[in-house]
Amino acid sequence: MILNIKESHILVCIFAVIHAGGVVVTAVVPLPWAIRILIWLALGFSFIQVFTIHAWRRSTSAVAVIEMDSESYVALRYVGEELWHPARITSRFIHPWLTVMSLRVEGRWWPVNVVIAADAVEPEPFRRWRAALKLQTEVT
Template identity: 30%
Template sequence: MSNPTDSLLLKRQPSRWLGGLIIFMTMLGCMALYRSALPPVPAALCAVLLWAYCFWVWPRQVSLRHADSVTGLRFDSQGWHILRRDGTEMGAWLLADTYVSALLTVVRLRQPGRWLPISVILPADAATEDSLRRLRLRLRFSRQRWAAAE
């Protein structure tokens, strides 16, 4: 007999907390470069690289406007699935270094055929409260949490 709570669908939404944190950390890194003993040219190059990374991450993790950004996670009897903005859905394995807390959840997944894992950063405002609670419970207490989707 199947339990209706065996499936989980989390729809992700843009996060103000994550956006503020990324901008704050980028500015903090630039201030550290300014106060460091580096010559001005390498420090300016590092600052440009910091801001370039911030602008690369923003559409993928904060505003979710990039075609490859993860807009949802689904767990069912077949395992974990990644839902992307372009409408594709791919199966994935949950990695053991997934982090779960009340304010921040970082879901680490590996897709077949991809070299690098995918990190889905979920602060408290990134989805509805109920779906985040169900995801945290699934990640903490599930016996099949590292099951691969078929």
């Protein structure tokens, strides 16, 4: 089963609201200006990273395609690459509108996080993907 992950308007809205909320909270809480500016810079960098990787899928570290076979082996392909990278799911969150996974990719030190919103994939493959993830008995 293969999921081709595209841009997600739902994730754009969610991430924009979350980051705007962070800016507002930082503006309201009495903090020294130096700390406030540092927090705003961190929010700006977070905003750029989250949007380019998870919402717009334009970064080279964004996952473009993910595949799971009948034995729950997972492979993924990054944006702009043709090479498949084997991985294993270390944690997952499954909801009808959103699936969040942390994957351990062979050859990488850090886990890869994949956020898949319902509007970023075709409905039927996404339903089967969620069902396969729910039926997985072992997450290591």
